[in-house]
Amino acid sequence: MTTTAQAAGRSPVRRLAGTLHRHPRLRLSLLLTAPLLWLAVLYLGSLAVLFVSAFWTTNSFTSEVVKVWSTDNFHALFTTPVFRQVILRSIGVALAVTVLCAVIAFPVAFYTARIAKPKWRPLLVVAILTPLWASYLVKVYAWRLILSQGGLADWMLKPFGMSGPGFGLLAAVIALTYLWLPYMILPIHTALEQLPASLLDASADLGGRPARTFRSVVLPMVLPSVAAGSVFTFSLSLGDYITVQIVGGKTQLIGNLVYSNIELNLPMAAALGTVPVVVIVLYLLAMRRTGALSSL
Amino acid sequence: MEGSAIRLRDLRKSFGETTAVAGIDLDISDGEFFSMLGPSGSGKTTVLRMIAGFESPTSGEIELAGQEVTGLAPFERDVHTVFQDYALFPHMTVEQNVAYGLKVRKVPKPERLVRARKALADVRLEGFGRRRPGRLSGGQRQRVALARALVGRPRVLLLDEPLGALDLKLREQMQVELKAIQREVGITFVFVTHDQEEALTMSDRIAVFNQGRIEQVGTPAEIYERPATPFVAGFVGTSNLLEGQSARQVVGAPGTYSIRPEKIRVLKESAEADEPEHSTATGTVAEVVYLGDATRFLVDLDAGGRLTALQQNLETSSEDVAAYRGTRVRLQWHRRHTFKVPDPR
Numbered sequence: 341m342t343t344t345a346q347a348a349g350r351s352p353v354r355r356l357a358g359t360l361h362r363h364p365r366l367r368l369s370l371l372l373t374a375p376l377l378w379l380a381v382l383y384l385g386s387l388a389v390l391f392v393s394a395f396w397t398t399n400s401f402t403s404e405v406v407k408v409w410s411t412d413n414f415h416a417l418f419t420t421p422v423f424r425q426v427i428l429r430s431i432g433v434a435l436a437v438t439v440l441c442a443v444i445a446f447p448v449a450f451y452t453a454r455i456a457k458p459k460w461r462p463l464l465v466v467a468i469l470t471p472l473w474a475s476y477l478v479k480v481y482a483w484r485l486i487l488s489q490g491g492l493a494d495w496m497l498k499p500f501g502m503s504g505p506g507f508g509l510l511a512a513v514i515a516l517t518y519l520w521l522p523y524m525i526l527p528i529h530t531a532l533e534q535l536p537a538s539l540l541d542a543s544a545d546l547g548g549r550p551a552r553t554f555r556s557v558v559l560p561m562v563l564p565s566v567a568a569g570s571v572f573t574f575s576l577s578l579g580d581y582i583t584v585q586i587v588g589g590k591t592q593l594i595g596n597l598v599y600s601n602i603e604l605n606l607p608m609a610a611a612l613g614t615v616p617v618v619v620i621v622l623y624l625l626a627m628r629r630t631g632a633l634s635s636l
Numbered sequence: 637m638e639g640s641a642i643r644l645r646d647l648r649k650s651f652g653e654t655t656a657v658a659g660i661d662l663d664i665s666d667g668e669f670f671s672m673l674g675p676s677g678s679g680k681t682t683v684l685r686m687i688a689g690f691e692s693p694t695s696g697e698i699e700l701a702g703q704e705v706t707g708l709a710p711f712e713r714d715v716h717t718v719f720q721d722y723a724l725f726p727h728m729t730v731e732q733n734v735a736y737g738l739k740v741r742k743v744p745k746p747e748r749l750v751r752a753r754k755a756l757a758d759v760r761l762e763g764f765g766r767r768r769p770g771r772l773s774g775g776q777r778q779r780v781a782l783a784r785a786l787v788g789r790p791r792v793l794l795l796d797e798p799l800g801a802l803d804l805k806l807r808e809q810m811q812v813e814l815k816a817i818q819r820e821v822g823i824t825f826v827f828v829t830h831d832q833e834e835a836l837t838m839s840d841r842i843a844v845f846n847q848g849r850i851e852q853v854g855t856p857a858e859i860y861e862r863p864a865t866p867f868v869a870g871f872v873g874t875s876n877l878l879e880g881q882s883a884r885q886v887v888g889a890p891g892t893y894s895i896r897p898e899k900i901r902v903l904k905e906s907a908e909a910d911e912p913e914h915s916t917a918t919g920t921v922a923e924v925v926y927l928g929d930a931t932r933f934l935v936d937l938d939a940g941g942r943l944t945a946l947q948q949n950l951e952t953s954s955e956d957v958a959a960y961r962g963t964r965v966r967l968q969w970h971r972r973h974t975f976k977v978p979d980p981r
Contacts, residue, residue, distance in 0.1 A: 536721070536723065538719045538720075538721055538723035539723050539725060541688075541690050541710070541717070541719070541723065542717070542719060542723035542724075542725070543725075543736070543740075544689075544690075544709065544710040544711050545688060545689075545690075545710050545711075545715070545716055545717045545785075546711075546716065546736055546737035546740055546784070546785075546788065547711045547737055547740040547741050547788070548711055548736075548740045549711055552740055556725075556736070556740075557725060560727045561725075561726070561727055
């Protein structure tokens with residue numbers, strides 16, 4: 341046939357390209373194999389191992405894992421007061437950080453997206469992102485310095501007769517808010533920037549004063565992006581344990597419990613580890629209802 | 637004499653170095669369908685946005701119903717706008733969109749709903765109230781925007797190229813509907829468009845804009861049949877001007893003259909000239925454009941210059957008219973269809 345004769349005359353690369361063009365399914369499977377393998381084996385696989393091992397127990401003398409099926413660990417999660425407290429505290433911290441981030445990010449994003457001159461906007465976005473270039477540890481230790489006794493916070497609040505919060509729960513919330521703030525500002529900035537000016541004109545045209553326009557048009561249209569940003573701030577806060585160790589004083593969050601159990605009682609650590617996973621899945625499901633996931 | 641709905645006095649607007657509107661005086665009467673016609677960048681949309689209050693003029697005055705509003709914000713003016721991109725709120729249902737202006741004005745909820753439903757019925761969208769704007773077609777969105785702007789019974793409705801995004805069929809249908817709705821509600825419509833046919837179809841009066849100024853204000857017939865400037869003659873309808881040497885030879889006097897293409901008959905060169913009532917000119921057909929219902933002949937005159945003639949295809953087919961290309965013809969038109977165009981400033 342002429343087509344095969346033509347095909348024979350072409351270079352192997354072009355033949356391969358032609359084959360791929362004619363077989364979209366082959367193309368798709370080649371494209372997806374690597375990421376799917378990564379997702380299935382490394383991520384879902386390790387999650388499954390985590391979940392399964394949470395049902396095992398340990399020998400209380402040797403701390404060795406005994407592969408006997410039991411739900412004791414999950415039972416302990418809900419009955420041991422310490423565990424319950426820490427879980428609730430962790431969720432509380434994550435929520436507080438999320439709310440703080442949203443409250444701070446909105447005016448910042450409003451400025452960078454709508455008030456600042458257009459030529460400065462990309463620069464401002466870069467400025468918002470610069471903290472992400474620095475190491476996480478450097479930033480948290482910087483906060484340790486700021487919040488330490490006689491540190492910057494104390495010094496600045498002294499004229500008002502107050503002192504800094506010191507190390508503890510509040511310090512952890514402040515540091516975490518600082519760390520995850522860019523993840524909240526960016527989606528809100530994008531949403532505000534894409535908000536058509538004609539919608540604001542239309543609201544004013546129909547008699548809406550600025551406050552009404554903000555409440556009825558800007559806020560509802562930007563809310564999915566706030567929810568999208570909150571997915572970052574919430575899950576990152578829930579999974580964090582280093583910041584708390586550095587500036588949290590004696591405060592313990594789920595991550596710290598996992599960390600301290602991992603040597604002595606691996607199954608218990610696994611059971612504790614599934615808590616944030618479950619909470620975040622529930623959070624994502626709740627956020628999906630707001631349309632946040634389509635604006636990520 | 638009816639009152640003035642809108643009065644513009646020496647209105648000017650500059651954006652930095654560029655002048656968008658260079659001094660406009662205009663009176664628009666109550667209940668009038670008034671069109672602002674011009675090419676893009678001629679300042680017509682800027683004038684509209686200044687009437688709505690989205691832009692503040694660099695200088696000049698705007699009066700609405702005898703009241704000066706130049707410094708007022710959009711929400712303080714009794715004017716509503718239909719936007720080019722419709723600007724429907726995507727997070728609200730159609731009904732909520734229409735009722736928004738009433739809600740802002742604190743109209744009680746039951747009355748609000750009744751009026752919103754009535755407004756939707758007026759634009760033939762009953763039963764669409766619960767849908768989101770994103771799930772409507774372009775024409776339906778356009779009508780929602782219209783209902784939203786009309787439900788508050790503004791004194792003046794501003795329309796910024798509202799039909800620009802629609803396809804031809806829908807556009808023609810909406811032109812008729814818009815005009816009917818305007819007659820029904822009796823509100824002053826100010827309609828911005830770059831489409832001369834649209835302006836001619838719907839308007840009571842038209843202002844032709846060019847480079848930030850108004851070239852001519854008049855009824856569609858005046859604008860079309862008696863263009864005041866060469867620009868109007870060229871922009872409204874097909875440009876068909878006789879100038880200089882050819883004017884002297886064909887019309888018999890110097891100056892610039894305009895003849896509408898459909899007034900010109902294409903005859904065989906040998907045909908008798910029907911003087912003195914008619915003007916005539918001989919030439920060569922340079923191009924033949926078959927339009928289906930009509931044919932456009934571009935004729936290079938022996939006297940210099942080129943005229944376009946439009947002939948209905950009453951008895952001719954596409955092959956017949958194609959045969960005209962390159963042949964010698966005689967153009968003839970009634971003298972009263974020749975208009976002297978005033979010289980430009």
